[in-house]
Amino acid sequence: MPGRHHWQHRFRENVSRWTLPREIILDLLSRSSRHMSAKEIYGALYALYPGLGLTTVYRTLELLHRLGFVQKVTSGDGPGRYELRGEGEKDHHHHLICTKCGRIIDYRDFVQEELDLIKKTEETLAKKHNFLIQDHNIEFLGLCEKCR
Amino acid sequence: MPGRHHWQHRFRENVSRWTLPREIILDLLSRSSRHMSAKEIYGALYALYPGLGLTTVYRTLELLHRLGFVQKVTSGDGPGRYELRGEGEKDHHHHLICTKCGRIIDYRDFVQEELDLIKKTEETLAKKHNFLIQDHNIEFLGLCEKCR
């Protein structure tokens, strides 16, 4: 869990200014293990920083996503959800999504096998379709413990 | 590509009535190889059947999805897109999604290896999280030929 200075540095590298909204949003995301929507983030920070605007939350999340700091999960319907993306491959994971209540569960099983297959597939597809692959998602849909 | 009677029969099984909107939407989907949004479907059918309502298109797609006849693709932003799901495993495929123009490309490479891994993962996860897995998605995100 990198601290302020780490982020501050990475922001400067990207010609982006280090601002209070950005700091508190990153701070919240690094303290939370959940997958939060823009409105949830806004709500959680509003008490601490009532001046914050929902628009800024959206803009900040989009920036963080563009810079690769944050992963966006779009589970069918409902708002987009965001989580910090860890540095190395240790954090690589995918999701189980409950189609009834929207719960999102992280899983990290068979990551190595997955990455092997993904890599092979990526290479083949990139060549075959002249497509520049930047990321991949895997998700399992179904009913969680409570909803089944 | 199953015909009217096939669908009609499967609808009856599900206590759903066989109506004109349902017939023409299924017919369109089975003639199109694309991934169409509700509005695109509405637009394509409007000439033929001007009485059709966009609401009905949404409702029909949701029903088809719920019955498992149709697959929904939610590529980050933009409207949901729908495609008929083939009967057997011959049709099993996943997607390459261009994050710039939204283009969706089907791929069917390494399906067997994928299914092996998916199956193993599914079993493990279902047990570990007491989760009822009903479906899975794999998608590669990046830039298509035109957009890279």
Next chain:
DNA sequence: TAGATAATGATAATCATTTTCATTAATAAT
């Protein structure tokens, strides 16, 4: 053929996200 009710379609409502634009604040230059 008639009755029961599922399905439809117009409209309004909702929800998530984006755009606009005047104001503020962060950084660079002095």
Next chain:
DNA sequence: ATTATTAATGAAAATGATTATCATTATCTA
């Protein structure tokens, strides 16, 4: 430090996709 430059912010309105409402219509059952 002070100032100038311009990115970032936040309020408000706009947009886009989807869903809810409800009176009307069509399908299917008896």
